[in-house]
Amino acid sequence: MLPRHPLAWLLWLAFAFTAALTTRNPLYLIVVLLALVVVYQAAGARSATGAAWSAFIRVGIFFAIIGVSFDALTTHFGDTVLFALPAHWPIIGGPITLEAIAHGAAGVIQLTCLLVAGATFSLMLDTAALLRYVPSAFYHAGLVLTIGLAFIPQTVAAFQDIRDAQRVRGHQFRAARDLLPLIGPLLTSGLERSIQLAESLEARGLGYTEGPSRPEWQPQAGLLLGSLALGAALFSLGYWGRQPWLLALGVAGAALLVGTLRRLAPSTRRSRYRRLAWAAADIALGMASGAGMVALLAIQVANPLALFYTPYPTLAWPPFNPWLGLVYLLLLAPLTPGLLHRESRA
Amino acid sequence: MARWLRWGSLTVGAAAGIAAFLYPFFLPAARAASPDAAHSGDAPIAFFALLGLTLIATLAAIEARGFDAKTVALLGVLVAMNAALRIVPAPAGASGMFFLPILAGYVFGAEFGFLLGTLSMAVSGLATGGIGPWLPYQMWALGWLGLTAAWLPKFPTRPRLEALILGLFGGAWGFLFGAIMNLWFWPFVAGDPAQSWQAGLGVADTVQRYTVFYVTTSLWWDMVGAAANFVVLFLFAPPLLRVLRRFRRRFEVRYDHRLPTTDHGAPHTSSPDAARLDRKG
Numbered sequence: 001m002l003p004r005h006p007l008a009w010l011l012w013l014a015f016a017f018t019a020a021l022t023t024r025n026p027l028y029l030i031v032v033l034l035a036l037v038v039v040y041q042a043a044g045a046r047s048a049t050g051a052a053w054s055a056f057i058r059v060g061i062f063f064a065i066i067g068v069s070f071d072a073l074t075t076h077f078g079d080t081v082l083f084a085l086p087a088h089w090p091i092i093g094g095p096i097t098l099e100a101i102a103h104g105a106a107g108v109i110q111l112t113c114l115l116v117a118g119a120t121f122s123l124m125l126d127t128a129a130l131l132r133y134v135p136s137a138f139y140h141a142g143l144v145l146t147i148g149l150a151f152i153p154q155t156v157a158a159f160q161d162i163r164d165a166q167r168v169r170g171h172q173f174r175a176a177r178d179l180l181p182l183i184g185p186l187l188t189s190g191l192e193r194s195i196q197l198a199e200s201l202e203a204r205g206l207g208y209t210e211g212p213s214r215p216e217w218q219p220q221a222g223l224l225l226g227s228l229a230l231g232a233a234l235f236s237l238g239y240w241g242r243q244p245w246l247l248a249l250g251v252a253g254a255a256l257l258v259g260t261l262r263r264l265a266p267s268t269r270r271s272r273y274r275r276l277a278w279a280a281a282d283i284a285l286g287m288a289s290g291a292g293m294v295a296l297l298a299i300q301v302a303n304p305l306a307l308f309y310t311p312y313p314t315l316a317w318p319p320f321n322p323w324l325g326l327v328y329l330l331l332l333a334p335l336t337p338g339l340l341h342r343e344s345r346a
Numbered sequence: 347m348a349r350w351l352r353w354g355s356l357t358v359g360a361a362a363g364i365a366a367f368l369y370p371f372f373l374p375a376a377r378a379a380s381p382d383a384a385h386s387g388d389a390p391i392a393f394f395a396l397l398g399l400t401l402i403a404t405l406a407a408i409e410a411r412g413f414d415a416k417t418v419a420l421l422g423v424l425v426a427m428n429a430a431l432r433i434v435p436a437p438a439g440a441s442g443m444f445f446l447p448i449l450a451g452y453v454f455g456a457e458f459g460f461l462l463g464t465l466s467m468a469v470s471g472l473a474t475g476g477i478g479p480w481l482p483y484q485m486w487a488l489g490w491l492g493l494t495a496a497w498l499p500k501f502p503t504r505p506r507l508e509a510l511i512l513g514l515f516g517g518a519w520g521f522l523f524g525a526i527m528n529l530w531f532w533p534f535v536a537g538d539p540a541q542s543w544q545a546g547l548g549v550a551d552t553v554q555r556y557t558v559f560y561v562t563t564s565l566w567w568d569m570v571g572a573a574a575n576f577v578v579l580f581l582f583a584p585p586l587l588r589v590l591r592r593f594r595r596r597f598e599v600r601y602d603h604r605l606p607t608t609d610h611g612a613p614h615t616s617s618p619d620a621a622r623l624d625r626k627g
């Protein structure tokens with residue numbers, strides 16, 4: 001059984017993104033990708049939701065490869081020339097180099113890491129549990145973002161279903177105009193889904209507020225004045241430096257913003273059946289992810305060259321530090337043996 | 347008053363975005379003259395503070411607005427759809443992410459268009475790994491696109507005219523989006539003096555140099571995006587607007603328990619939409 005606490009998985013996601021975004025060394029990126037794929041498989045890649053995310057990942061990789069090919073054709077830099085296109089061809093004319101292709105390939109691995117990490121996080125994410133941790137003042141915004149993330153695979157699946165249905169009916173996609181039978185039903189089905197979703201949200205009491213309703217102008221005025229004061233103070237700091245009156249203006253604006261947000265918070269009552277507890281597995285995952293992230297950031301600050309790699313100007317074998325490789329393997333923390341033991345006991 | 351204040355909150359959020367775009371230009375000449383100094387000095391601190399402020403202002407505007415379940419659901423689903431459209435293949439500067447915020451802003455209003463643009467860019471960044479220093483700028487730029495679409499004149503009875511207006515608007519934003527997005531790094535680019543910004547330059551000189559930079563680096567790329575926006579909106583706007591307007595009417599239907607009842611106990615309907623639904627049974 002994998003950990004379930006959303007904050008533990010948020011830490012893991014942050015670690016995965018940090019690992020993928022702080023290096024272009026293909027060897028490290030491959031280690032990261034392998035670890036992520038193993039966790040993704042364990043998270044339920046074969047489930048129905050997992051299948052939708054897998055389709056999204058495949059589509060993403062496909063377009064990343066197209067993008068990389070475009071980069072390889074347009075970046076005429078590097079010593080190892082594979083072949084040359086006529087110089088008078090616009091944009092793509094010139095030498096095509098091995099270095100540009102290697103740089104692009106590292107980009108594909110990097111993007112794949114991000115996609116697999118995002119898919120794993122979405123598979124393991126308990127949306128309702130995560131929403132509990134969104135500050136009350138931002139509850140609706142968090143809900144919109146969560147719905148947005150959760151509905152991406154459904155949108156992709158709906159797109160594929162509609163495309164297949166239109167093909168069965170003999171529709172052929174030859175010109176831009178032929179896309180309408182695809183886009184129209186996609187939009188309609190999405191809007192229908194939103195109505196169903198709205199009904200279920202209302203049935204669960206979304207929008208219910210307790211206590212006397214406040215005039216809407218009060219929070220709006222607080223937000224407006226607070227934002228204006230804080231924004232003006234921040235913008236002016238560059239001109240006049242840390243003047244006491246600017247700092248006072250900034251503090252006053254921030255206080256007004258925070259106060260308004262706190263007043264907004266209790267108007268929506270949030271009930272919970274039981275508190276989400278941190279199990280040993282969740283603590284282990286959170287600690288491992290936090291340690292890995294701190295280690296990578298410390299290395300990035302102390303010795304940025306340890307993570308740096310570029311194939312330009314001449315392609316060379318990238319360096320590999322085994323200790324650093326072990327740090328990346330902390331991404332496998334969700335699969336620690338203790339967790340499997342816990343599952344067998346259960 | 348609340349309406350004006352709501353607009354004020356969003357305007358401050360948008361203004362903070364503009365300020366973050368233009369901040370490097372306003373740094374003291376001594377710091378701005380050296381790109382490294384600009385990056386390592388106050389600029390990043392003020393930049394991130396402005397980012398946070400914009401995010402707070404935008405998100406708080408949603409909360410203070412008190413969106414109901416229908417709006418939350420509609421916004422969430424359209425955000426997902428627009429984020430998924432980002433991965434649809436398109437050449438050069440073309441992207442599937444433009445037309446939905448334009449149409450949604452046009453039909454559902456400036457606030458909705460702004461939120462759809464900013465939030466869908468955030469979600470697509472999270473889903474596709476497009477996270478970086480450029481993401482907040484993309485969020486603002488797409489938000490402004492959705493916001494300004496609501497300002498266009500409406501001609502519901504003349505669909506072809508609406509399609510033409512929206513197509514031209516989308517085409518113009520194809521160039522504008524690229525021009526705006528260049529601004530986040532252009533002040534820090536060291537290169538040909540005729541195309542680079544230097545501290546102390548006047549507004550006219552800055553605009554002239556930026557125009558040269560834009561024409562030589564981005565114009566052809568954005569032209570593809572502008573053409574794609576025009577074609578997609580000109581071809582598809584009428585049927586998609588019909589769909590969006592039909593759903594807007596459905597979303598506007600509300601049950602009002604204070605309505606007087608007829609002799610048979612059924613509530614009177616007070617709006618044309620409700621009456622239409624009532625007739626349909």
